[in-house]
Amino acid sequence: MDESQDREVKSEQEVRLEQANKLFQTSVMLIYGKRKSVEKAIKCIQKAIVLDDSNYRYWQLLGEAYYQRGSLNPSINCFMKSLTLAENYLANIDTSADDCTERTRVRADSTYSRLRMSDIRLSVQHLDEAMNGYSDIIGIDPENVAALVGMSRAELLMARKSFHSGLVKSGHAHCMNALKYALRSIKLSPHLCFTWKLASDCCLIQAIYGQRGEFSTNLAVFDFPGGNQDGLVVTRLSCIELAQQFLCKALTISPYEHSPSLWHNLGISLYLRCNIATQLKSNERQALLKRALKCLIKALDYDRINSQVRNSIAIVAYQLDLLNTSQNFLIKSIQTNMSTSEIQFSNLGYIFLQKGEFRLASVAFKRCQAEEPLYCRSWLGNALVNEQNNLDNMSLLRHCYKLENNYESQMMYATKITSLPYTEEYSKDLINALDCMKRIINYDERSLAAQNTLGLLYERSGFKTQAKRCFQEAYLLAPDDSRAIFNRLRQHSTQSTGCMIELNSAEQLDANLLKAAEKLADRGNLEYMLNFVYYLFINCDYRSINTRITKVIDKLPQNDVRNKVGAQVLLAMIDKVDGKDYKSWLFKNIIDSEGLVCLESMINLFCLMLFGSVTNDQQLIDQVSGDLSKYLILYLSAKTAQFSDVFYSLEGIWLRLTLAASIFCNPDQGKLLRPMVALFPNIAELWLFLGLSLMFHKQKYQTAMFCIKKANLIGSTNADLSVICDILLAISPSKPTGRQSKKATPIDPNLRVVHLSRALFKCPDYKLLWDCLNAAKFQDTTRELPKNNQPLTGYDAELFQLAVDHTIRMITS
Known part of the structure; x- marks a missing residue:
């Protein structure tokens, strides 16, 4: 009786297992077959689990079905249940030959479950957990290509996250690890197109975010497919070249030779190489840009509705000075995809800015801000528009500094601070700008622009020793750079004026630096010439000054009044030191500024009035103050803006300074102030x-x-x-x-x-x-x-x- 009952129980259990197996096979067909239905597959496999909940394969298939439906948390729970059951099943398997085959199959299924769990965590940006999962799989099976690819993707996402957070060293380390895992997967499966594209993405991200500057820095050395035994030293340029090699290899794999994303990335890599390679000649640069444009057009042929490809074509066309073509592609890109159009609107604004259409540029940048208020380049563009319109852009640059911690916004913000006076209003900005440049230099010690800018900021803060060190470092980085040469020259001149008594014991400049400065000054650049003349003036070489500065004045156009007057006032000071008639130079300024309604002319007359006050020349004060009074009225009447807006703007600094200085320079206060008060009584x-x-x-x-x-x-x-x-x-x-x-x-x-x-x-x-x-x-x-x-x-x-x-x-x- 007992035996018959046992047989009935066994037969019922076998029936249940058989039914569960049939349901499992049906679910497999519903998930992977031609008539795919994930919802039916989930219901079917759930019935199978009700019949037999101890089979790990059923739980694994249910997790896969949930994953394909997008139910990620239930999917992870099912895969974890499958792993637990698989481990219990492995513990009960013998070590015989047949059981070894079964053991291998169960381990492969467990690896698949771990891989799927890591993929799910990667898709929801749980990067640490995903990397731990991939690392466990690689520890068990070092040649698992799927785990290597997943690990590379996770490291690449970590690199992007670090770069966007300003953690450059951490981002660089993650990017290099991602590239190493991608190269390992390429060695194991060179026929997979995705692995080649992944390696190219690592190189492009490293080149774009991981380095800056027109120089090479050793980042890492490792073997790569097709390379020599010594490996390759990765620099910014070599990253771009590696990306091109990987993309070209990916395009040879069928059927991906028609992939628009591969052609697009190849065109972008050629464009980046053109911008990075400084040794290229003009014709070589144009040829590279044309090759990049051809690749991008080919990508557009394979995907006609891709707005990103149109945007990239517009950028390359902009570099080729095809402004109208670039504008048309950007407009089509915006029309194609209005949901992600902030980048296109920003690029369109920069094109209008290049064409001199400032009103349209402002409209484009404001539309970009409406689409994405946190996009930094639109605020930078509006700052440039305000600068072109002679309006205050300091608040916009401050906003850019707070929005994003990137090179472009920090450098533009710090450069603006170097041109502003050191006052209480800008003291906090000066501290922020110093921090910006220090971060850039810590990230890239060979950044020439950052060293020059940091030196100017230190000089403005009164830290002469630190400024001197920065200018010296910039000169050592690029002895032929004109900005580094004249910053070094000007810094030495300032140091000499601070200790005129010990002038003979002051530091002597390098003879090569002086020769380079003299050569640059002789080319006709006025700023360099006046810096060099000022250095000669500090060292009392008046004869050389007279010869050189006269040549400069002769080369200047008639409307370059500010620079003419600066040179002529300097010559007047030299003539006064020599006991000569210095007034001839000063009266020549009045002649040069006649008929020019501009801020420079007002500054020139103001400088002449100050010079007359310093030299106690009442005749000069009387003559200049009359002209200055007439010119102020003429200058303000030519302005379309209200007087209050002009008076309180950055341009109005000179206006306020002129009116206030007339109190102390001109005894007849009615000449300047009474007409102004009568015209503008609300100031x-x-x-x-x-x-x-x-x-x-x-x-x-x-x-x-x-x-x-x-x-x-x-x-x-x-x-x-x-x-x-x-x-x-x-x-x-x-x-x-x-x-x-x-x-x-x-x-x-x-x-x-x-x-x-x-x-x-x-x-x-x-x-x-x-x-x-x-x-x-x-x-x-x-x-x-x-x-x-x-x-x-x-x-x-x-x-x-x-x-x-x-x-x-x-x-x-």
């Missing part, structure tokens, strides 16, 4: 300058106080203006009568305390204000206001001098 600084000039020259205190109160009432975005007004109003806070009163005008000590307290709130470091405030609390109310044409005395005189000093600080910053 607080103009009223302040007029009030200061009235107090400075003619002691018209009542009228001056009216002007200062008017300035304080209008107000300004500059906080220094209210401080100056409060200091001046503390001298006489009483209301002016309009006429000189015969009776003494009493001073209200309460108003005096109020103005001093306001000034102290904004500038608590001024000790004089504290002393005046303490004295004002016990001030005699019968004290009279100073009469016109009488000098100020006591605390009033000191307060006035403090206001003048603060005004100078405001306008020079």
